[in-house]
């Protein structure tokens with residue numbers, strides 16, 4: 164029996180599915196008002212009047228709340244969640260496990276009529292105990308005909324995946340059983356089939372997941388390699404959202420400092436150093452954002468695949484290597500130089516990392532127009548590579564094409580420092596089987612390289628290990644380090660935040676500095692799904708299938 168990971172047995176579940184909904188509190192409802200000593204917000208030792216204290220406390224405690232400010236409302240009044248209200252009380256149902264014949268299929272419902280539907284299908288007056296698997300006979304409510312003996316799980320809201328009342332039917336996976344149960348559910352008043360991603364959308368709207376977690380869930384469903392799965396799980400655990408919320412809090416604090424200074428600084432009511440403190444924190448945040456952005460492409464590569472391009476002079480064995488790594492005959496191999504003309508790409512899982520592997524034409528000059536076009540395409544593809552697999556024939560290192568390749572491609576990538584280039588290069592000397600065992604090895608003046616024979620397979624393990632290390636550097640290791648930015652959307656908002664902070668110059672103009680902080684904070688809020696994100700929701704939820 165498969166226990167569905169979508170179920171959420173306890174509120175602080177270990178999968179981190181529960182995220183406190185950013186609620187809008189009125190000042191009078193906020194706990195800080197009940198006991199102001201709970202969280203001393205600032206060092207305001209020399210505060211002469213009580214008004215700034217209340218004011219600052221409000222601002223620090225209620226970052227996204229609707230706040231009516233004492234004088235000149237400067238803190239923006241943003242509604243916390245950008246989600247649409249969930250589907251107007253309809254109860255949705257769908258097959259949530261994969262299509263086709265299987266041992267067990269999971270059908271679930273979400274919405275206020277879930278309990279009613281469960282009672283009707285099990286012909287029982289009572290609901291089963293919450294969050295326990297119970298064996299029940301399901302029958303068609305119209306004909307009374309038995310459909311299946313199934314496990315049913317009842318998740319009363321809000322402790323469910325969507326936050327609404329949910330039911331899961333674990334039925335036998337035959338197509339007739341599944342369609343029978345789906346039809347039976349469709350006959351219950353108030354129930355309708357779910358649309359793609361609708362369960363997750365409701366979870367988002369009810370504050371069960373934030374936007375980066377929704378993206379993590381979509382990626383987890385689509386993860387094809389180990390590393391992708393690990394990255395998606397970390398994002399689903401809310402690590403990126405957590406980081407952004409921490410940053411947004413820093414900005415809120417700084418904003419409160421600056422605004423307090425605008426309103427009360429001149430009255431000499433604030434202690435010294437309030438602005439300086441804000442300055443220090445903003446600068447530290449800029450450094451952190453910069454570091455994350457430098458990493459930015461790694462998470463995206465891990466999500467969509469790193470570009471690995473095999474290049475070298477003709478006949479080095481490039482196509483042989485591509486076929487070996489992809490374990491299928493992607494490219495034609497022949498003793499004739501200039502066999503490969505077009506760029507041939509194939510997705511492969513290399514040591515747990517998703518890779519788009521490209522075979523290219525051998526690089527040489529003075530050839531006919533067709534091969535020339537192949538060489539041009541090869542060079543173009545080389546520019547887009549995250550990792551270059553540079554290949555030479557170990558028995559042919561003295562040839563003009565080998566020397567030329569070493570002097571141009573290998574030398575130029577090797578000369579760039581790792582920091583100013585995102586491209587990496589592995590030099591592979593193929594056809595090691597042709598080297599005589601007693602004879603001298605390859606030229607001693609060569610850059611670091613690996614020996615390989617595509618013919619015998621010797622050196623392949625070493626190459627795979629080297630590839631694993633290189634790809635970990637290219638994609639980032641999803642099990643360690645800070646959470647990666649997996650989408651261009653994340654990068655866009657972090658860059659926007661950083662750009663806004665470059666206008667933060669409190670020594671020049673305090674009002675503009677405050678505005679810069681607000682814009683910067685807005686980007687962070689939108690990254691996790693707060694404030695005006697409606698238009699991107701559709702894009703994100705399109706990634707889901709029906710039943711998720």
Ligand SMILES: Nc1nc2c(ncn2[C@@H]2O[C@H](COP(=O)(O)OP(=O)(O)OP(=O)(O)O)[C@@H](O)[C@H]2O)c(=O)[nH]1
Nearest residue numbers: 477478479480481482483497501502503525617618
């Ligand atoms: N002895 C030996 N021959 C090899 C090895 N790898 C490839 N070859 C042979 O070298 C020849 C060229 O191999 P390809 O894989 O077509 O080389 P390529 O670099 O793709 O060639 P082009 O597409 O023409 O640039 C073929 O006859 C292969 O069988 C190896 O490790 N040892």
Ligand SMILES: [K+]
Nearest residue numbers: 478497499502
């Ligand atoms: K060839």
Ligand SMILES: [Mg+2]
Nearest residue numbers: 481482502503
């Ligand atoms: Mg080839």
